[in-house]
Amino acid sequence: MIKALRGMKDLTLEESERFVHIVTTAITIAKRYGYGYIETPILEETKLFKRSVGESSDIVGKEMYQFEDKGGNDVCMRPEGTAGVVRAFVQSKFDRQQSAKFKFYYYGAMFRYERPQKGRLREFHQFGCESFGEALVYEDFTIIEMIGDIFKALGIGYKLQINSLGCPDCMPQYRENLIKFLTECKDELCEDCNRRIDTNPIRVLDCKNDKCQSLLVESPKLIKNLCSNCDSDFQKLTSLLESANIEYEIDTNLVRGLDYYNKTAFEFVSDNIGSQSAIAGGGRYDKLVEFLDGKPTPAVGFALGIERIMELVEMPIKERKGYYIGAMDEEAVDILFPLASKKRQSDRVTIEYSPKKLKAHLKGADKVNARYCAVIGEDEFRDGTIWIKDLVKKEEFTLPQREF
RNA sequence: GUAGGCGUAGUUCAGUUGGUAGAGCACCUGUUUGUGGCACAGGUUGUCGCGGGUUCGAGCCCCGUCGCCUACCCCA
Known part of the structure; x- marks a missing residue:
């Protein structure tokens, strides 16, 4: 891999x-x-x-x-x-x-x-x-x-x-003063700080070494100069x-x-x-x-x-959004697509391509966090309607497909 | 570059003194005929990081190697 x-x-x-x-x-x-x-x-x-x-x-x-x-x-x-x-x-x-x-x-x-x-x-x-x-x-x-x-x-x-x-x-004047100070206590500073005196004396200031830090308490402060x-x-x-x-x-x-x-x-x-x-x-x-x-x-x-x-952000709670649509019989699958295209002008739509039992569709809608589960079953296919359940309000209704 | 820890299922981990693997979560299927989240029942999943060694036998011991993590350093 x-x-x-x-x-x-x-x-x-x-x-x-x-x-x-x-x-x-x-x-x-x-x-x-x-x-x-x-x-x-x-x-x-x-x-x-x-x-x-x-x-x-x-x-x-x-x-x-x-x-x-x-x-x-x-x-x-x-x-x-x-x-x-x-x-x-x-x-x-x-x-x-x-x-x-x-x-x-x-x-x-x-x-x-x-x-x-x-x-x-x-x-x-x-x-x-x-x-x-x-x-x-x-x-x-x-x-x-x-x-x-x-x-x-x-x-x-x-x-x-x-x-x-x-x-x-x-800054240059301060730098001089700092170098002078650091050079005086050179022997007590850590190895890295000794190197920094020449290369980048300012960086000695944020050395993590406790001993260096205790020595630096006495150091000249830029803020005062x-x-x-x-x-x-x-x-x-x-x-x-x-x-x-x-x-x-x-x-x-x-x-x-x-x-x-x-x-x-x-x-x-x-x-x-x-x-x-x-x-x-x-x-x-x-x-x-x-x-x-x-x-x-x-x-x-x-x-x-x-x-x-x-690592620190708390994410806003996710709300159910959009539609999940599916069919219960193979023959009804194709009519899902024009319905989905229409809804996709404004909402998120998940289409399930495989015919399934109603229960499986509801689970599927749940899983994709959809607000509505819309299904075309045997009756709906025959009548040209679509069954819709609002998964938040737990209300259900049936619409003619052209009004979906 | 230095030091320590850890590599076992998709994931989090358990695995007793060496006897060829388990749990929770997740996933799938059911709990009769068209109603989700919960509950219950069942099921799937592993070159136990890789290579070598010791042993009748290694997830476990030894050596090597790779990877990940944490800290130093440095930095946002």
């Missing part, structure tokens, strides 16, 4: 319904906030991700599905959605429309060659939004509010963590959240995994899905458009992990 590749899953029955429910709910809400759909390729030039996601990250370093295509191009299956959207934004020259606003939503498969575990697959799906051209922190707030709306609509509880990553005016602009934006964000009654906590160690973020960074976190607790994450990335050869354009965005959310 040929099986799906490791870390890749088929979605059927309840699972696929969950999936669709999440995506359609997210789309409905994103549209309310003025977002329009963008579709970008799954395969992109490897260069794109090296430049956007950042060469130092593990994603680019060892987790990408990277290969040479038949034309000799160095290509890569997208490990995240933002890079492609930004590339498309620049390629479409939307960046030339100074101060115009563009808001896109997307959803689709992402690929990372990792060891699968709970809430982590090699092919996984994200829904995300990217807002271009809005520099004001109001947009950061609005995006967070929108994600809150999505989770509310899905009935999912969460905790919101926020932080500010600063900007080119304050922001430049005046970043600081006032962060203050504004927290006050907007408070007046909207959105609970949050400031996590000074919250760092985004991708290099392109600045200023606002946030993460929506849930318990109950194992160690992969982040269900959505995002923030501001004002420099990325420029990095990818566009004109400087401020941007904010987020992505949510659909598979992780699938």
